[in-house]
Amino acid sequence: MAEILFPALFILLALGLPVAFAMMIAVFVALTFGSSYPHLVVVKEMFSGLDSFPLLAVPFFILAAEIMTGGAVTMALLRLAQSLVGHLRGGLGHANVVSSAMFAGISGSALADAAGPGSMMIRMMEKGGYDRPYAGALTIASAVVGPIIPPSITMIIYAMQDQQVSVGSLFMAGVLPGVLITFMVLLANAYVSRKRGYVSGDSMPTLLEIGRIFVFALPALSLILLIVGGIRFGVFTPTEASVIAVFYALIVGMFVYRSLKLRDLPGILLKAAMTSGAVLLILGAARAFAWVLIIEGIPQQLAGTIISWELSPIVFLLAVNLLLLAFGLFMDPLPGVMILVPILAPISFALGIDPNHFAIIVIVNLTLGLTTPPVGSLIFVVSSTVHLKPSTLIRELPPFFLALAAALLLITFVPSLSTWLPAVSGF
Structure with missing residues (x-):
């Protein structure tokens, strides 16, 4: 079946079908022409892939992010970011990057980062004299930290595929790599800003002004401390943390920032339901796709072949980087995790x-695929936001590709970036 499965998948992706439908149709085609299994098995495997209590964390974290993405919360983070770095050369670009890192602690999604504070920062950067294509490309690069800094939907799915890690340990493992990626994108923005003459019109705020802005943004920033701290000290499980995050977001939105009204809730619930449905459909389709690979024995054959090569850990990690970067050209992170992790993690x-080090390498690699054509979802999200052709944005991305590649190499060759914080946190 594999000789039918993969060609069918690539053809369907090339035709522009969404990833979930491409995987499901490829599985149906493989079963029709390559086996005697009934088609009902696809539905069964999709349901089995979603019949998991820990998976409940995904829709609840999505709902919490939708509630927290109100105007007051987003503006609080943008104001804080601008007060910290807005006075530097390329300050609005720096504020874009820093606000994305802050928002990552709320959304857990690269696409939410780009569509939330990213879209607002693009407009601010354009008014500040930045080229619109460059502002869009910077938003694409800065949104990469969304699934790296906890909480992260991708990390939750990864922990379900690899029993050697937990959601809590992955949340802690992602903090320093997320900070590193943010720093490297800041460096790239500083280089381009100096080269193109992007300057800042803001004066450096006083410590008192920064303090006031920080206090205003603190309720939003506290969500990440609540989630990670609660999981670390055993107060609640990751699934329970997602529910608590929803109630915390409601309290902050309605009673602290007062930007959330009861009449807004139906629209928020509908948007969160649609996003959750799309994510879960991808996960179900990926489970059916992975089932075909398993019954064909492909993971076992591939694992045996790689082990027989007797590669050193460093060479293996370099090979994995190349494989995942290539895989990310055509596949979103969530199905990539479900298909590849059961093969590569053992x-x-x-x-x-x-295991935590390897998990972060996999997650970062697959997330970078969101920035690369032909399937790069971040490119198309930002393209629709700035009303530019994807090719125009792609021409502005090379400096950020270099910055992200440098961050990936550091994460690969310096394991302590991913292992130190989980170790000192007791995971």
Whole structure:
């Protein structure tokens, strides 16, 4: 079936079908022409992939992010970011990057980062004299931290595929890599801003002004401390944390910032339901796709082949980076995690690679795929926001590709970036 499955998938993706439908149709085609299994097995496997209590965290975190994405919350984060770095050369660009990192602690999604504060920062940057294509490209690059800084939907799915890690340990493992990626994108923006003469018209705020802005933004920033701290100290599980995040977001939106009204809730619930449905459909389709691979014995064959090569851990990680970057050209992170992690994680563990370190490498690699054509979702989200052709944005991305590649290499060759914080946190 595999000789039918993969060609069918690539053809459907090339025709522009959404990833979930491409995987489902490819599985149906493979079963029709390559096996005697009934088609009902696809539905069964999709349901089995979604019949999981930990998976409840996904729609609840999505709902919490939708509630927290109100105007007051987003503006609080933007004001704080601008007060910290807005006075520097390329300050509005720096504020874009820093606000994306802050918002990552609320959304857990790169696409939410780009569509939320990213879209607002693009308008502000354009008014500040930045080229619109550059502002869009910077937003694409800065949104990469969305699934890296906790909470992260991708990390929740990864922990369900690899029993060597937990959601809590991955949340802690993603903090320093997320900060590193943010720093590298800031460096790239500083270089381009100096080269093109982007300057800042803002004066440096006083410490008192920064303090006031920080206090105003603190309720929004506290969500990440609530989630990670509660999981770390065993107060609640990741699934329970997602529910608490929803109630916390409601309290902050309605009673602290007072930007959320009861009449807004039906629209928020509908949007969160549609986003959750799309995510869960992808996960179900990925489960059916992975089932075909398993019954064909492909994971076992591939694992045996790679182990027989007797690669060193470093060479294996470099090969994994190349494989995942290529895979990310055509596949979103969530199905990538469900398909590849059961194959690659046991091999990395057998080679003595720390499971948290390997998990972050996989997640960062697949997330970078959101910035690369032909399937890069971030490119198309930002393209619709700035009303520019994707090709126009892609021409502005090379400096950020270099910055993100440098961050990936550091994460690969410096394991402590991913392992130190989980270790000192007791995971």
